Amino acid sequence: MPDVTVLASSGDQMVAEAFRQANPDVLPVYPITPQTIIVEEFDKFVAQGKVHTEFVPVESEHSAMAAAIGASAAGARTVTATASQGLAYMWEELYVAAGMRLPIVMANANRALSAPINIHGDHSDIMGCRDTGWIMYFAENAQEAYDDTLMAFRVAEHPDVMLPVATTLDGFITSHALERCELLDDETVAAFVGEYKPERSLLDTDNPNSFGMFANLGNFYMETKLAMRKAMEGSLDIIKSVGKEFEAVSGRPFEVVKTYGTEDAERVIVVMGSSIGNVRHVAKQLRAKGEKVGVVGLRVFRPFPSNELVAALKDAKAIAVMDRCETVGGQGGPLWQETAAALQSVGITTPTRDYMYGLGGADVTVQLIEEIFEDLKTLEADKAAGKVADVTYKGNR
Amino acid sequence: MSWDYSGNEQWTWDQIPLGAMTLEGGTATGHKTGDWRVQRPIWHTDKCKQCLICWMHCPDSSIKVSEQKMCGVDYEHCKGCGVCVQVCPFNALSMMSEKDARELDEKEAN
Amino acid sequence: MAELTEIRWHARAGQGAVTASRLVAETAMDDGQYMQAMPEYGAERQGAPLKAYTRISPDPIEIHNNILHPDIVVVLDDTLLEVVNVCEGLKPNGTLIVNTRMTGDEVREATRAAADVKIATVDASDIAINTIGRDIPNTPIAGALAKVTGVIDVESLKKYVERSFTGKFSDKVIAGNLASVDRAYEEVHV
Numbered sequence: 001m002p003d004v005t006v007l008a009s010s011g012d013q014m015v016a017e018a019f020r021q022a023n024p025d026v027l028p029v030y031p032i033t034p035q036t037i038i039v040e041e042f043d044k045f046v047a048q049g050k051v052h053t054e055f056v057p058v059e060s061e062h063s064a065m066a067a068a069i070g071a072s073a074a075g076a077r078t079v080t081a082t083a084s085q086g087l088a089y090m091w092e093e094l095y096v097a098a099g100m101r102l103p104i105v106m107a108n109a110n111r112a113l114s115a116p117i118n119i120h121g122d123h124s125d126i127m128g129c130r131d132t133g134w135i136m137y138f139a140e141n142a143q144e145a146y147d148d149t150l151m152a153f154r155v156a157e158h159p160d161v162m163l164p165v166a167t168t169l170d171g172f173i174t175s176h177a178l179e180r181c182e183l184l185d186d187e188t189v190a191a192f193v194g195e196y197k198p199e200r201s202l203l204d205t206d207n208p209n210s211f212g213m214f215a216n217l218g219n220f221y222m223e224t225k226l227a228m229r230k231a232m233e234g235s236l237d238i239i240k241s242v243g244k245e246f247e248a249v250s251g252r253p254f255e256v257v258k259t260y261g262t263e264d265a266e267r268v269i270v271v272m273g274s275s276i277g278n279v280r281h282v283a284k285q286l287r288a289k290g291e292k293v294g295v296v297g298l299r300v301f302r303p304f305p306s307n308e309l310v311a312a313l314k315d316a317k318a319i320a321v322m323d324r325c326e327t328v329g330g331q332g333g334p335l336w337q338e339t340a341a342a343l344q345s346v347g348i349t350t351p352t353r354d355y356m357y358g359l360g361g362a363d364v365t366v367q368l369i370e371e372i373f374e375d376l377k378t379l380e381a382d383k384a385a386g387k388v389a390d391v392t393y394k395g396n397r
Numbered sequence: 398m399s400w401d402y403s404g405n406e407q408w409t410w411d412q413i414p415l416g417a418m419t420l421e422g423g424t425a426t427g428h429k430t431g432d433w434r435v436q437r438p439i440w441h442t443d444k445c446k447q448c449l450i451c452w453m454h455c456p457d458s459s460i461k462v463s464e465q466k467m468c469g470v471d472y473e474h475c476k477g478c479g480v481c482v483q484v485c486p487f488n489a490l491s492m493m494s495e496k497d498a499r500e501l502d503e504k505e506a507n
Numbered sequence: 508m509a510e511l512t513e514i515r516w517h518a519r520a521g522q523g524a525v526t527a528s529r530l531v532a533e534t535a536m537d538d539g540q541y542m543q544a545m546p547e548y549g550a551e552r553q554g555a556p557l558k559a560y561t562r563i564s565p566d567p568i569e570i571h572n573n574i575l576h577p578d579i580v581v582v583l584d585d586t587l588l589e590v591v592n593v594c595e596g597l598k599p600n601g602t603l604i605v606n607t608r609m610t611g612d613e614v615r616e617a618t619r620a621a622a623d624v625k626i627a628t629v630d631a632s633d634i635a636i637n638t639i640g641r642d643i644p645n646t647p648i649a650g651a652l653a654k655v656t657g658v659i660d661v662e663s664l665k666k667y668v669e670r671s672f673t674g675k676f677s678d679k680v681i682a683g684n685l686a687s688v689d690r691a692y693e694e695v696h697v
Contacts, residue, residue: 099416099417100416101415101416102416162415162416199415200415200418200420207420208421208422208423209418209419209420209421209422210418210419210422211416211418212416213417213418213419215417219406220408220413220417222410223408223409223410223413224410224413224416224417226410227410227411227413227415230410230411
């Protein structure tokens with residue numbers, strides 16, 4: 001059995017610990033709130049000689065990802081961390097990392113995007129990258145941020161996957177709050193994570209090869225994208241099997257879609273990140289009063305776990321989706337769009353409604369969640385009467 | 398050369414190397430670009446001072462060098478851009494249309 | 508404690524409310540409880556009123572929002588009573604602990620606390636000056652909290668203070684902090 005240390009830790013600190021235990025070869029980074037603690041703590045590990053990592057302070061996040069791409073192509077286990085404007089600034093490089101099939105692991109402390117300037121938690125930044133070809137985990141708490149980061153190495157570096165992975169934690173709510181966490185011992189983690197042995201790398205001079213090739217009109221581009229789609233789709237099974245393996249090591253259950261009460265729930269909320277716990281907290285109180293409510297929380301957003309989501313929602317009578325990211329002018333938030341498409345693809349016509357909440361770190365109160373569950377009681381009739389919009393703001397003035 | 402990429406234009410998505418990688422060094426050698434040419438550089442050995450400025454400037458590594466001396470143009474890869482002609486200080490290279498050059502070649506052969 | 512306990516801290520930035528929220532949380536964790544501690548982020552200007560939060564529960568804590576309906580409110584600076592409604596959202600039969608020289612009745616009047624609110628006062632600043640040598644009321648007030656609410660054990664608190672301060676502070680400072688906990692534990696008025 002692994003040796004477990006119980007400690008009071010923020011999510012950022014736990015990610016730094018996971019990075020330390022994975023002992024990456026290279027960490028290029030540019031600091032930004034609320035990710036800063038990750039690199040501050042990791043920098044200490046470098047200074048203390050606890051890792052062999054080459055720590056590369058760069059002049060921008062764009063350069064951080066460019067350096068990560070170079071390092072990963074050279075065969076190094078490469079990690080970085082960012083948030084908000086930093087992630088936005090990396091955007092074009094994120095496509096390069098994924099297209100070149102480089103297993104970079106990046107932690108993102110999910111934060112709002114300007115303007116107005118706001119340093120607090122929402123999903124605007126990470127959702128802007130949802131189609132870049134990165135696998136995406138959403139941690140509910142500091143413990144999951146640690147667990148997801150460790151699993152990320154196994155998934156990213158799996159020969160059948162070879163895609164970058166973003167492990168995300170909600171800014172401040174998870175990144176900074178102190179919680180009771182469990183740290184596995186270094187040997188157990190080292191054995192679980194393993195060593196990264198790339199099949200091909202730039203520094204393998206005996207087997208020279210080129211990365212980042214030119215794919216001319218009609219030549220390889222579509223085929224390469226299709227290969228990425230296949231790898232991403234196939235990664236779901238690997239995410240699950242790595243999750244089960246981690247479950248055996250840590251004793252903590254892993255599901256790509258976490259459900260509560262869905263076996264008999266009539267009204268269900270779909271949600272991601274730190275708010276899953278808030279909704280479950282409220283659902284427990286309501287179920288104690290006999291109300292048939294349930295919660296579906298996604299731990300993985302890319303690849304989108306469509307089948308698992310549908311299985312969890314198939315018996316619901318009314319579904320609310322909580323989105324923490326505006327898609328101004330769109331039909332609804334990203335989670336609602338995916339959920340609606342997943343349901344539609346199998347012919348489920350249960351009424352759904354998208355709730356925009358918690359933008360710029362707006363508090364996710366018990367009352368707000370109770371109101372959503374209450375709304376669902378009359379959703380079908382309200383929709384039929386044309387009384388509700390597809391996108392509804394909650395918690396605003 | 399051991400990587401067989403013949404017929405790569407027909408490869409399907411699952412036959413292309415991961416991330417469209419090229420699995421060998423120096424594969425440009427096998428990529429003959431000489432047939433892109435409309436004009437070709439002609440080397441005039443009498444005027445050449447062996448300064449190798451053409452070799453330095455050629456973007457396609459098509460100036461052949463042996464024993465540190467210019468020894469001709471690699472027409473299998475030369476795209477006929479004419480940079481060598483522009484940079485030669487001694488007019489030891491000049492452009493000729495492919496059509497004329499081929500006729501000249503045929504005459505010489507006969 | 509059978510259930511989730513929620514504590515809200517009021518202070519001015521720089522008075523150690525965030526440290527206090529963690530001190531209490533980590534003490535509870537040492538005794539096998541689950542916990543959360545976080546400031547309300549944003550107010551990082553010295554002297555600005557700020558809030559911090561502690562949650563303690565025997566079961567894993569799932570909720571991750573600001574505490575709007577605390578069981579316990581702790582105020583580290585009584586000048587805040589005039590500018591902040593410290594009793595806002597305080598649960599019925601809740602507890603209000605204030606670092607002050609005022610009497611309980613004076614605090615009740617100043618805060619317009621409901622009749623069911625249990626009010627405790629302690630001059631934690633004076634205790635801190637006399638034991639630690641500086642006006643850092645956060646350690647002693649945790650001792651008062653232990654006495655008044657029982658949400659943490661005072662001996663566990665002292666053990667935690669000793670362990671977490673060792674190596675960072677001198678023996679004198681550690682001894683002063685431990686003495687401040689004892690004194691506040693004894694001197695708090697309910």
